[in-house]
Amino acid sequence: MRSPxxxxxxxxxxxxxxxxxxxxxxxxxxxVSKWERGVLKPGDHQRQLLGAFADAADRxxxxxxxxARDPVRFLADLLSHARANPELSLGTLSATxxxxxxxxxxxxxxxxxxxxxxxxxxxxxxxxxxxDSVDRLGLDLGSRAIAIIKATEVIVGGA
Numbered sequence: 001m002r003s004p005x006x007x008x009x010x011x012x013x014x015x016x017x018x019x020x021x022x023x024x025x026x027x028x029x030x031x032v033s034k035w036e037r038g039v040l041k042p043g044d045h046q047r048q049l050l051g052a053f054a055d056a057a058d059r060x061x062x063x064x065x066x067x068a069r070d071p072v073r074f075l076a077d078l079l080s081h082a083r084a085n086p087e088l089s090l091g092t093l094s095a096t097x098x099x100x101x102x103x104x105x106x107x108x109x110x111x112x113x114x115x116x117x118x119x120x121x122x123x124x125x126x127x128x129x130x131x132d133s134v135d136r137l138g139l140d141l142g143s144r145a146i147a148i149i150k151a152t153e154v155i156v157g158g159a
Contacts, residue, residue: 002050004038010050011036013057014078023071024078025049052079060102060144097149099125106141108134115139117147125149 002010011021011032018036019029025046034040042050056078104124105116113134116126125147139145 002035002042002047002054004036006054007032007042007050008036010054010057014053014061020071024053024075058144060142099147099149101125101145101147103139103141103143103145106134106139115145117145119147 011018014021016024017029018032022029022032025032025042027046031040035042061078099117099119101117101119103115104118105114105126107114108131111131112128113131114126114128115134116124118124127147137145
């Protein structure tokens with residue numbers, strides 16, 4: 001069950017108005033307002049959609065420039081983003097240096113691509129990986145990613 005604050009958070013993280021969210025879940029904007037105030041609770045169908053929307057927001061979907069101009073296409077993109085690729089279970093890796101962040105630069109080449117992940121404001125980690133891996137992982141500007149550093153040697157210089 002989603003709390004009123006969670007519903008509002010999902011909507012704002014996706015950059016949607018109450019009216020836009022209502023159109024995507026098949027209800028009226030006033031109903032969304034009531035959900036967000038705790039007056040009403042979403043039905044089963046709406047709860048399932050809101051769960052998928054939360055997953056898409058957690059995976060960093062960006063809606064700027066795509067705002068529900070074509071609600072059917074936007075809904076398809078949202079659901080695809082939420083369900084297309086399962087989360088990577090990092091518990092199965094031996095690497096302990098894991099830095100989640102957002103992709104801020106992606107320079108694609110024919111074979112290799114440069115990916116830069118911002119892990120904190122002003123802190124960026126870059127890597128060169130195959131372009132095939134970029135496509136397989138669904139990496140794009142603004143998407144969430146994790147830099148996993150596994151090295152046997154570290155070179156440190158004085159500042």
